[in-house]
Amino acid sequence: MADEIKKLSSQLAQDPDSLVFLRLGELLRLKGQFDAAHRVAVTGLERHPHLADAHDLYARILADKHDYERAFDEWDMALRVAPTHVGALKGLAFLYFKIGDVEQAAAHLEAAQRAAPDDPGVAHPAPLAPVEESPAPSAQPLDEARVFAGLEGAEEGLLLLDASGRVLGGALKNSQGQDVTDAVAAYLAGVSQEAARTTKLLGLGKWTGVAAEGRLGHVHLTAPTGDALLLVVRDRAVPMGRLAIIAQRAAGAARRWLEAHG
């Protein structure tokens, strides 16, 4: 195994875009070198943010490090990219078992079985011990005055707008720490209507989000209500899947705030 790790490391150094990082990360994980595996997986994800196998690898490493919440996010992202990804289905089944949700665990294992009927790991899943406590974080109380109170990046990477681009909550700062809230808001005015018109023309139903990769960072737009627009901005180190999860949580907070203040 050590020789193969050395060989794959060399290949990856020569061609950083190569997919050998998947095998290298897995070997390091199996060897128990979690920090090295973590670095390989994160670097791979930065170069291949929409590769389901990369999210699956990262999730397995996070699960080994007992970071179950982020592992859940990564497996969830893998399924968004590839809805029948067996590794992600098995991983989520494992996490559901761990929090005692047997019904969801069984549903994910059944889905994995349908996707890979010959996979012995799916047909005979290893028994999983129940855990005493859920890894899910406790809910934060909503601050009456601030829409994103308690959420990560509330003051520099989350923004809630109305249909005309008026800022309702949150704030954005660029990497130099300058406030860019109003400039970004002005450009986003009307995006919601255009996204809706585009999906209507294409017969795609209601739009649910816009995810975009930039050279220095990622953004995710979503509409928490029909008229409002929510923007999440993070640097490139944050995988797109995690951004989608952050957006989902922020949209929930925004909906509650809009209902209370609407």
Add this chain to the structure above:
Amino acid sequence: MTATAGYGQALDLITRVGGVRGAMLVSAEDGIVVAEQLMEGIKGAAVAALAASLSTRLRRAMEAAGVGASLFWHLQAEQGALLVVPTPNGILVVAVAEPDVNVGLVRLELLRAAEVVG
């Protein structure tokens, strides 16, 4: 090889992916269709105009936010998706896809097509 033949090959790369209903090359500046391979019923000209408009707004918002120009964007909807890669020479490479499409694979093919287009 003529530019048109090259464009056709670029679009072929995208439409070969399962779940892709069509692909287009669109002028980012004015939203005009440069080349298209769409399934029947998709209103190419209208979609091109809206994709260009959305792309412009996104690019400006992203530059204002300090994350740089957009390399790839993905409009997600309940029954499908629009996936776009802007090229440096002002062309948008666009795919219209089913909701369960392999986004990673389409993204790779869009980027490959963008290299062909220039």
